[in-house]
Each structure stands twice: as structure tokens, then as C-alpha cells.
Amino acid sequence: MAYKLKEVTIRTNNSEEGMKKIDEIWDDISSGKLPILFDSEHTFQQGISPVSRYSNYSSDESGDYDLSIMAVSVDFFQDIELAVSKGLYKKYVEKDENGDIGVCARKAWEKVWAEQKSGEIKRTFTKDYESSVPSKYTKDGKAHCYLYIAI
Template sequence: MAYKLKEVTIRTNNSEEGTKKIGEIWGDITSGKLPLLFDTEHMFQQGVSPVSKYSNYSSDESGEYDLTIIAVTADFFQKIETAVSKGLYKKYDEKSENGEIGVCTRNAWEKVWLEQKSGDIKRAFTEDYESTVPSEYTKDGKPHCYLYIAIQ
């Protein structure tokens, strides 16, 4: 009997060790060890995209939080874009000119932290979402990181 997961959660932080844990869980998902994108028989789940959800913050980005990787369909992105249009979230779209997905992700988060520090945004620290898209799936051939940050 094949089964698939809908989400996987770890408790982590932004330390070097926490970042390593995040990389390990993503490796388990992309390899199929954790059947989020593939079922237990290694069949790819059509129409499913992985999204990171950051929640249950102990304080702010310097503390512990839950990272939940969820399998979403296109309607998720429609709903989150509606939340952006209502002013509940701010959307960040960063791309990497050199093709490194980690660079665009880092740049997106650094932009959030800079705007937070300068007072341009006030984060709610409820649920934030991140969708990274490899270059082979984008129109411009560059990897993108889309952040949806809950704001007050």
C-alpha cells in the first residue's frame, strides 16, 4: 500500500546547526525518503509543490520556530495572493542571476530582516511562507524565492 505525507514539521532556529537541520529535511523530501512529493512507491505526485511554513515562533527570527514543509496545490497560491492583496501579507520575490537557489533565498530573507530592522514592516510572527522555484520551472530561467511574510 502506497502512502504520502501532507506535511513534515521540525522545531529549529536560524543557527548554523538549525540551518543544517533544514537542509537535511529538504534532502529527505527531495530524495523521496520522506514521501511528500513522492509516495512510498516513489511515484511523483502531479500538481503538488513544496512550500515552507514558518510558525509557532518563540520570539522573533532569533528564536526557535516550527518549520513545516507542506505539499500544496495551485489553490494555495491563489489564497495567499488574496491575503497579500488584503494587506495581511507582504510578498517578496527574489531571483538569482547566477542560478543559485540558495542565493535568492538568502537575499529574500535579508531584505525582510532589513525592512523589519528599519521599521518599514512590522512582522506578525504568526505564519510565514516560502516557495523556492528552481530555474527549470521558471519563465525567465532563473531560480526564484517567493516569501509571504505576515504583517501587522
Template sequence: MAYKLNKITIRTDNSNEGIKNIENIWKDIVNGKLPILFDSEHVFQQGISPVSKYSNYSGDENGDYDLTIMAVTANFFQKMDAEVSKGYYKKYDEKDEYGEISVCTRNAWKKVWSEQKMGDIHRTFTADFESTVPSEYTKDGKAHCYLYVVIQ
């Protein structure tokens, strides 16, 4: 009987070691070792997207936090966009023409940290969400990072 995980959580930080741990978790998810995108028999799960949730911050982005990678359906994004329209979240959409997910993800977070430093946004550090989409799954052929950051 096949099984799948709905989510997995690790405690990490933004140190080099923490980033390496995040990369390793993602590799295990993409290759099916952790059955979130695939079930335990390596069958791809249709209609789901992996989303990173950053929560339980010990302070700000410089401290420890929980990273939860979870399987969501399309209605998750509709709900998040509704939260953006209510002013609870700010949405960032960064893309890379060359299909490099790491580039658009890094650029999205740089924007957040810059706006935070300038005082343009005030983060609550409660629950932020990130969805990256490889270029082969987008209509425009570019890699995308959608970032939802909780603001006051």
C-alpha cells in the same frame, strides 16, 4: 499500497545546527526518503509544490520556531496573493540569474530583516510562507524565492 505525507514539522532555529537540520529535511524530501514530493513507492506527485511554513515563533527570527514543509496545490498561491492584496501579508519575489536557490532565498530574507530593522514592516511572527522554485521549472530560467510574511 503507496502512501504520501502532506506535511512534516520540525522545531528548529536559525543557528548553524538549525540550518543544517533544515537542509537535511529538504534533502530527504527531494530524494524521496520523506514522501511529500514522491509517494512511498517513489512516484512523483503531479500538481503539488512544497512550501515551507514558519510558525509558532518563540519570539522573533532569533528564537526557536516550527518549520513545516507541506505539499500544496496551485490554489494555495492564489489564496496567498489574495491575503497580500488585503494587506495581511507582504510578498517578496527574489530571483537568481544563475539558478542558485540559496542565493535568492537568502536575499529575500535579508530584505525582510532589513525592512523590519528600518521599521518599514512590522511582522507578527505568526505564520510566514516560503516557496522556492528551481530554475529548470521557471519560464525565465532563473531560480525564484516567493516569500509571504505576515505584517500588522
């Protein structure tokens, strides 16, 4: 009998060690070791996308937080876009011309932190979401990152 996980959660932070933990969990998901994108028999799950949820912040981006990798359907994106239209979240969209998903995500987060520092946004540190799309899954061959920051 095949099974799949709806989400997996780790406690981490933005330190070098924390970033290594994040890379490791993504490697386990990408390889199918953790059955989020694939079921336990390594069958790819059609119609789902992996989304990162950042929650349970101990303080702000400098402290510990929970990172959950979730398997979501198109309904998730419709719901979060509705939350953006209501002013509950701010959406950030970045891409990397060279297809590097890590560079793409860093660009988006740096924009968030700059706006936070300048006072342009006030984050609530409740639940934030990230959807990063590797270049091999995009029409333009560029990596894309979508951040939804609770404000």
C-alpha cells in the same frame, strides 16, 4: 499501498546547526525519503508544490520556530495572494541569475530583515510562507523565491 505526507515539521532556528537541519529535511524530501513530492513508491505527485511554513515562533527570527514543509495545490497560492491583497501578508519576490536557490532565498530574507530593522514592516511572527523554485523548473533558468510575511 502507496502513501504520501501532506507535511512534515521540525523545530529549528537560524543558527548554523538549525540551517543544517533544514538542509537535511529538504534533502530527504527531494530524494523521496520523506514522501511529500513523491509517494512512498517514488511516484512524483503531479499538481503539487512544496511550500515552507514558519510558525510557532518562540520570539522573533533569532529564536526557535517550527518549519513545516507542506504539499500544496494551486489553491494555496490563490488564497495567499488574496491575503496579500487584503494587507495581511507582504510578498517578496527574488531571483538568482545563476540559479542558486539558496542565494535566492537569502536575498529575500535579507530584504525582510532590513525592512523590519528600518521599521518599514512590523512582523506578527504568526505564520510566514516561502515558495522557492529551483532553476530547472523555471522558464528563465533562474531560481525564484517568493516569501509571504505576516504583517
